[in-house]
Amino acid sequence: MREAIPDLPPAFRADRTLLALDLGTTTGWALHGSDGLITSGTVSFRPGRFDGGGMRYLRFSNWLGELDRLSGPIAAIWFEEVRRHAGTDAAHVYGGLMATLTAWAELRGVPYEGVPVGTIKRFATGKGNANKEAMIAAARSRGFSPADDNEADAIAILFWALETKGGMQ
Numbered sequence: 001m002r003e004a005i006p007d008l009p010p011a012f013r014a015d016r017t018l019l020a021l022d023l024g025t026t027t028g029w030a031l032h033g034s035d036g037l038i039t040s041g042t043v044s045f046r047p048g049r050f051d052g053g054g055m056r057y058l059r060f061s062n063w064l065g066e067l068d069r070l071s072g073p074i075a076a077i078w079f080e081e082v083r084r085h086a087g088t089d090a091a092h093v094y095g096g097l098m099a100t101l102t103a104w105a106e107l108r109g110v111p112y113e114g115v116p117v118g119t120i121k122r123f124a125t126g127k128g129n130a131n132k133e134a135m136i137a138a139a140r141s142r143g144f145s146p147a148d149d150n151e152a153d154a155i156a157i158l159f160w161a162l163e164t165k166g167g168m169q
Contacts (some may be wrong), residue, residue, distance in 0.1 A: 081114030
């Protein structure tokens with residue numbers, strides 16, 4: 001498996017764990033494991049009825065820690081960099097998740113990078129403004145069965161990172 005992509009820089013070696021995220025209340029994730037296997041899914045950080053305002057971020061941080069412990073160590077993280085949100089609540093949730101993610105990564109020395117939405121969509125579909133259905137279809141064309149557009153976006157981010165060496169190509 002290591003010889004499959006021999007010219008990749010250290011963060012992209014086949015024996016490293018790489019994580020791609022589509023941040024939101026329902027976060028899409030795609031993981032390239034140290035064994036070369038790619039897994040993906042979604043996880044909900046919707047607050048419970050009696051949760052305080054910070055519980056979603058605490059759960060997100062704990063989830064990252066578990067992922068790192070069980071599948072890691074995580075060598076690099078890419079996430080969808082959203083500049084415009086449908087509403088104020090979505091912007092607040094995204095900002096809190098991004099702050100939690102970047103702080104978590106900084107504490108552990110894990111490099112991270114935001115990838116613009118248009119870049120991901122253009123890479124996956126050829127169209128920078130592709131809709132949710134097109135992103136799901138693009139993930140399916142690669143052999144995945146995403147539960148929703150969040151998972152499809154995370155898969156696209158991971159393949160963008162792998163195939164462009166994190167934007168270096």
